[in-house]
Amino acid sequence: MAELGSIENSLLAARRVLSSSLEKSRDLASQLDKTGLRLEDINRRLPSLELEIATVGHKCCLLAMRGRVDRAVGPAAAVLKVFDTVHGLEGLLLSDAGSDLFHYISLVRQLEEALRLLTSNCGLVIQWLEDILQFLEDNKVDDCQYLLNVRKSLRILGELQAAEQRSRVHGGPLFVAFDKLETEFRHLLLENSFPMAFSPTFDADKVCSSALPLPLPVVQKLQAIIERMSANNRIENCISIYVEVRSSNAGTSLQALDLDYLDRSLSEFDSVQCMEDCIDRWGNHLEFAVKHVFEVEYRLCGNVFQKLDPDAWMSCFAEIALQSGMPGFIKFGRTVTKGKKDAIKLLKLLDIFAVLNKLRLNFNRLFRGKACVEIQTQTRDLIKKVVNGACEIFWELSVQVELQRQSAPPSDGSVPRLVCFVIDYCNELLEDSHEAILTQVLEIHHSWNQEKFEDEHVSKQVHSVVSAIELNLETWAKTYEDTALSYFFMMNNHRYLSENLKGTKVGEVMGESWLRAHQQAMEYYLALYLRSSWGKLPAHLSEEGLVLLPGGRAGGRDLVKKRLKAFNQAFDDNYRKQSNWIVSDKSLRGKTCQLVVQIIIPAYTSFIQNYYSPLVERGGTSPTKHVQHSAESLDNMLSSLFQPKPAKFGSTKCTHLMDASGKSVSIRV
Known part of the structure; x- marks a missing residue:
């Protein structure tokens, strides 16, 4: 019974399931019928749906681009504002730069900054627009008007981005503004540059330390212009203007000194004295140029261009020095x-070296670095020529004095001009100034x-030169045919050496014993001269055979006349010959x-009184017939001997070397 109940229940459950499934099948069939109708309707509406979907997709793309557009809006607005600022500043820069220079420079700086900002913002906006354009092209947006607007905007922005570059080219606002600043730069220099006056009494030993030649406000304006031009790579024009104006000003200062002599050739100097005068002027003028004119230009260059590299403003100063006349001074020295x-040239070279040596520290400070290499090279070459030339002449002095030994001595027995020149010349060499420079x-x-130097070089060479002069004198003395004249010549020259060197530098070099020896030699040759010349005349007035004896008066008269005639003849010969001799x-x-x-007058007076008057005058003979000179006239004649000739000894200074006879010669090596 239990099993039958269980089967019945199972069948009832299966029935319910089948009934439910059948109902669902009927519903599904009904739904399928409806779905088919819908599919047919959708199929009919599909084209329009596709169009709507495409529209929605386009809107979605634009919506995705919104962020990019928003990011470009800010810089684009800034571009417009900056452009307005640029336009306004360009209008303000049309004014005159000189009316308010610092304000004008401020406007220029603002325009530069505005143009840089414009370029920067344009670049940023262009970057975003290019990104948008790329997005549209990638998404195949075919809105032509929209694409055209984007491309047009890019083109406009590109032109704005190049505004700064256009502003700097010829005719652009910045270019014109910079031209105005350069014009004002020139104007400030021209209006405030004045030549420096030279005074013969200026202190050559004092470097110009006064204030700058331009007022401080002017210097500050120049500095402001330099700073702006340097920041824009236009400094070269300002440097050119500065060099042009300041070199012209410095050149005017120097030309006021009358520097025509700097361009003379060697043949154009009229005389040694003329060259010496020019060298003196050259020394004063060069010191004035270096310590005042170029010193001022150096400090002014450094002040005006202080914010530039030192090499830049040193090049500026170097050009001013070159263009204003510095090479002319060096050229003159090289001409000398x-x-x-010859010997006198040595002193001239020493003078030139003294000037250059005095200015050595100034030269090293002013004309330093690569910028002044031309001046440095020229100066070094001049110093080399001066040193080598001076040493060459100095070491050949004694040899050149010896070469004059073959010349003839003075016919008047005087001191040869060569001796005077050499002694005066050696004394000049030994002067404190010259000796220090020569050493x-x-x-x-x-x-x-690379040779060893001894401090005694100068004194030894001077000693050698004077010794050569002594040998020349001995040689010349032997060339006289007249022995008395030879003694007279030696007397004169020993006197000159002993007296003229006493208390001099040359005398100190030669020593006291040397001076005393020449004094003794003078006395010795004086005695020889007197004995060989005038000392022979009293023999003609001998008393031998003139003793008054009875009956011998007539013979005595003839002998007195004969001896008096012989004395007169000898005296006249001596006097005529020696009247041209000089002491x-x-x-x-x-x-x-x-x-x-003392040799002539006592003997003559005694003879006249003791013999002529008693024997001749008392015999009735005219006293003037045999007595040609009175004792007084003889005294006057003898006392007036040996006078120097004004034309020959009117000058106490030798300006060039003479040989023994007084003929001009040159010491050459």
Whole structure:
């Protein structure tokens, strides 16, 4: 019974399931019928649906681009504002730069900054627009108007981005503004640059330390312009303007000194004295140029261009020095070095070296660095020529004095001009100023040749030169045919050496014993001269055979006449011959004349009084027939001997070397 109940229940459950499934099948069939109708309807509406979906997709794309557009809006607005600012500043820069220079420079700076900002913002906006354009092209957006607007915007922004570059080219606003600043730069320099006046009494030893030649406000304006131009790579124009104006101003300062002599050739100097005068002027003018004109230009360059690289403003200063006339000074010095290598040239070279040496520190400070290499090279070359030329002449002095030994001595027995020149010349060399410079020159020359230098070089060479003069004198004395004249010549020259060197630098070099030896030699040759010349005349007035004896009066008269005639003849010959002889030393001349008078007058007076008057005058003979001179006239004649000729000894300074006879010669090496 239980099993039957269980089966019945199972069948009832299966029935219910089948009934439910049948109902669902009928519902599904009904739904399928409806779905088929819908599918047919959808199929009919599909094209329009596709269109709607595409529209929705396009809107979704634009919505995705919204962020990019928003990011571009800010810079784009900034571009518009900056462009308005640029346009306004360009209008303000049309005004005159000189009316308010600092304000004008401020406007220029603002325009530069605005243009840079415009370029920067344009670049940022262009970057976002290019990104948007790329997105549209990638998503195949075919809205032509929209794409055209984007591309047009990019083109406009590209033009705005190039505004700064266009502003700097010829005719652009910045270019015009910079031109105005350069014009104002020139104007400030021209209006405030004045030549520096030279005074013969200026202190050459004092470097110009006064204020700058331009007022401080002017310097500040120049600095402001320099700073702006330098920031825009237009500094070269300002440097050119500065060099042009300041070199012209410095050149005017120097040309006021009358520097025509700097361009003379060696043949155009009229005389040694003319060249010496020019060298003196050259020294003063060069010191004025370096310590005042170029010193001021150096400090002004450094001040105006202080924010530039030192090499830049040093190049500016170097150009000013070159264009205003510095090479002319060096050229003159080189011209002097090309002259004949005679003795006087040594002193001129020493003078040139002294000036250059005095300015050495100034030269090293002013004309330093690569910018001034041309001036440095020219100056070094000049110093080299001066040193080598001076040393060459100095070491050949004694040799050149010896070469004059073959010349003839003075016919009047005087001191040869060569002797005067050489002694005066050696004294000049030994002057404190010249000796110090000469010693320095010799020391430099030795160092160049890696030779040992001795402090006694100068004194030894002077000693050698004077010794050569002594040998010349001895040689010349032997060439006289007249022995008395030879003694007279030696007397004169020993006197000159002993007296003229006493208390001099040359005398110190030669020593006291040397001076005393020449004094003794003078006395010795004076005695020889008197004995060989005037000392022979009293023999003609001998008393031998003139004793008054009865009956011998007539014979005595003839002998007196004969001896008096012989004396007159000898006296006249001596006087005529020696009337052209010269003793330039006044003391020696007086002494010599006095000794001659002492030899002649007493003997002559005694003879006239003791023999001529008693034997001849009392015999009725006219006294003027045999007595040609009175004792007084003889005294006057003898006392007036040996006077120097004004034309020959009117000048106490030798300006060039003479040989023994007085003929001009040159010491050459």
